[in-house]
Amino acid sequence: MSSDFSNLRVDFPVLDQHVGGHPLVYLDNAATTHKPRAVIDAVARFYERDNSNVHRGLHALSMRATDGYEAARARTARFINAADSAEIVFTSGTTASVNLVAQGWARDNLKSGDVVLCTEMEHHSNMVPWQIVCQQTGATLKYIPVLGEDAEGGLDMEALDQLLTEQVKLVAFTHISNTLGTINPAAEICAKARAVGALTMVDGAQSAGHEDVDVQAMGCDFYAFSGHKMAAPTGIGVLYGRRELLDHMSPWQGGGGMISVVRYDASEWKPAPERFEAGTPNVADAVGMHAAMDYLDSVGRPKIGQHEAELAALAYDRLSELPGIRLLGPRSGEPRAGLVSFAFADVHAHDVVTFADQDGVALRGGHHCNQPLMHKLGLPSTTRASFYLYNTPEDVDALVTSMRRILNFFGAG
Amino acid sequence: MSDLTDLYQAVILDHNKRPRNRGKLPQATRVASGDNPTCGDNCTVYLKMEGEKIGEISFEGSGCAISQASASLMTTQLQGKTLAEAESEFDEFKNIVTTGEEPADFSEVAAFAGVHAFPARIKCATLSWHAAIDALNKPDQPVEN
Numbered sequence: 322m323s324s325d326f327s328n329l330r331v332d333f334p335v336l337d338q339h340v341g342g343h344p345l346v347y348l349d350n351a352a353t354t355h356k357p358r359a360v361i362d363a364v365a366r367f368y369e370r371d372n373s374n375v376h377r378g379l380h381a382l383s384m385r386a387t388d389g390y391e392a393a394r395a396r397t398a399r400f401i402n403a404a405d406s407a408e409i410v411f412t413s414g415t416t417a418s419v420n421l422v423a424q425g426w427a428r429d430n431l432k433s434g435d436v437v438l439c440t441e442m443e444h445h446s447n448m449v450p451w452q453i454v455c456q457q458t459g460a461t462l463k464y465i466p467v468l469g470e471d472a473e474g475g476l477d478m479e480a481l482d483q484l485l486t487e488q489v490k491l492v493a494f495t496h497i498s499n500t501l502g503t504i505n506p507a508a509e510i511c512a513k514a515r516a517v518g519a520l521t522m523v524d525g526a527q528s529a530g531h532e533d534v535d536v537q538a539m540g541c542d543f544y545a546f547s548g549h550k551m552a553a554p555t556g557i558g559v560l561y562g563r564r565e566l567l568d569h570m571s572p573w574q575g576g577g578g579m580i581s582v583v584r585y586d587a588s589e590w591k592p593a594p595e596r597f598e599a600g601t602p603n604v605a606d607a608v609g610m611h612a613a614m615d616y617l618d619s620v621g622r623p624k625i626g627q628h629e630a631e632l633a634a635l636a637y638d639r640l641s642e643l644p645g646i647r648l649l650g651p652r653s654g655e656p657r658a659g660l661v662s663f664a665f666a667d668v669h670a671h672d673v674v675t676f677a678d679q680d681g682v683a684l685r686g687g688h689h690c691n692q693p694l695m696h697k698l699g700l701p702s703t704t705r706a707s708f709y710l711y712n713t714p715e716d717v718d719a720l721v722t723s724m725r726r727i728l729n730f731f732g733a734g
Numbered sequence: 735m736s737d738l739t740d741l742y743q744a745v746i747l748d749h750n751k752r753p754r755n756r757g758k759l760p761q762a763t764r765v766a767s768g769d770n771p772t773c774g775d776n777c778t779v780y781l782k783m784e785g786e787k788i789g790e791i792s793f794e795g796s797g798c799a800i801s802q803a804s805a806s807l808m809t810t811q812l813q814g815k816t817l818a819e820a821e822s823e824f825d826e827f828k829n830i831v832t833t834g835e836e837p838a839d840f841s842e843v844a845a846f847a848g849v850h851a852f853p854a855r856i857k858c859a860t861l862s863w864h865a866a867i868d869a870l871n872k873p874d875q876p877v878e879n
Contacts, residue, residue, distance in 0.1 A: 671773055671798035672742075675852060679738050688774045695774070701796045702774050730738075731747070731799070 332357040343681025351707035363612035393611040402535040410594040414558035415526040416446040418545030423450035425570040433459030441467040445690040447524040489519040497527035501650035511540040532626040553613035557606035567593030574599040629659025632708040660707035670702040680723040740848030749803035759792040762877040766868035779865040805862030
């Protein structure tokens with residue numbers, strides 16, 4: 322599995338460094354990924370040659386900046402197989418995309434008695450916006466349970482069938498859990514939701530850039546993702562929405578770029594996507610994300626996803642041999658995305674992460690923006706190792722070696 | 735490894751493994767809690783006052799070795815202290831964990847000097863102390879526990 326991918330490490334300049342006297346082993350990719358030279362160069366090239374504000378510009382640089390920005394939009398539509406570039410709204414990231422739907426669609430369309438369905442494995446960013454809009458509208462937020470004492474059973478699909486009543490107006494769920502590595506059956510959930518007339522909001526932060534995503538085949542109404550979790554810069558993200566929905570949604574923020582007519586007493590809005598992009602957009606990072614999409618597809622997203630999944634499966638099996646370890650999410654042999662979360666009985670996650678850092682291994686410890694799930698599982702926090710295309714089986718070796726050292730150090734091994 | 739050995743001194747490992755004064759305190763008269771939302775650590779400190787002084791003290795909570803050892807050691811340091819004395823002790827402790835300067839007189843709290851090299855962990859070390867000072871600043875009243 323490493324033969325094709327170990328060569329890719331040189332494409333990522335940041336990986337060429339030592340931490341704590343050891344070569345960097347970066348296993349915090351579910352938080353953010355590194356950027357290949359091609360992306361860094363694309364952003365630098367934009368600032369060196371094309372930098373200007375977009376739209377309405379009549380000079381050469383503004384036209385180039387506008388072309389670059391709109392080319393990035395068209396590329397993004399192809400990246401997730403949207404039917405139309407107008408269905409791609411650029412945002413600052415997944416969080417902003419979810420909040421846009423909450424305040425642009427849900428606030429106008431929910432009322433007392435309506436239900437928003439979420440899952441127990443949601444990231445706070447696909448949970449808190451629904452709590453807020455339910456408070457604003459009087460709608461009720463309900464959760465699809467997660468099965469198993471280690472959440473190994475995934476979503477309770479029978480409970481979903483029970484919960485999916487005519488009152489449900491929206492089902493908001495993550496495609497891949499950032500905490501568990503669970504891959505949810507997105508197309509099946511979307512079909513069930515559609516059958517009762519509910520819309521679907523899919524959090525794709527952990528799936529875009531890790532597998533081929535086809536929003537039309539998935540059948541979702543909204544799909545959100547962040548550039549920085551898929552080799553693109555921070556501060557740029559995407560909301561995909563079906564055009565007939567976007568065109569009937571209220572703007573989220575007012576300002577320049579989103580209006581067609583402004584009078585002193587009132588204004589009229591442009592159609593999507595400009596309606597939702599008030600103010601000067603993040604042009605350079607959209608251009609950078611375009612380069613990231615080209616880079617990922619030159620490697621091949623299905624190959625990337627398979628590579629990460631193989632590394633996570635290897636890590637799961639190797640870690641399961643350690644004394645006192647509790648592993649979350651799908652069991653060995655079950656489908657799993659490219660991450661593993663675990664907890665030791667006697668060593669807290671923050672001690673684990675501090676210790677691993679001294680070995681040059683970058684991990685994440687904490688609640689992973691999922692406090693309610695941690696509470697349900699009876700864990701204050703977990704340690705997470707998450708993989709991307711530049712990781713190798715040797716990185717798994719470094720992880721396991723570091724974990725053995727910490728267990729010995731704390732007298733727990 | 736020398737940095738880590740500094741951080742996890744024998745004193746800290748010992749207090750983490752065998753915490754002193756851990757658990758609820760029967761007939762506590764003051765209680766206060768603190769948490770660290772970025773990492774999920776939490777700590778509750780119970781006091782039973784004898785006049786102006788702490789008669790008995792205990793803590794409950796969950797967190798990393800630094801936070802648990804610090805809470806344990808804190809309870810041994812503040813036993814019998816007044817608010818003013820406790821604040822003075824906390825000032826000294828904060829100085830130790832932020833600068834790495836060890837106190838002039840020998841004290842187990844010197845073990846926490848290594849924390850200063852790990853700025854992200856300073857809050858872990860001070861969490862229980864903040865809760866103790868909060869509790870000391872409250873009036874006496876029966877505590878349900």
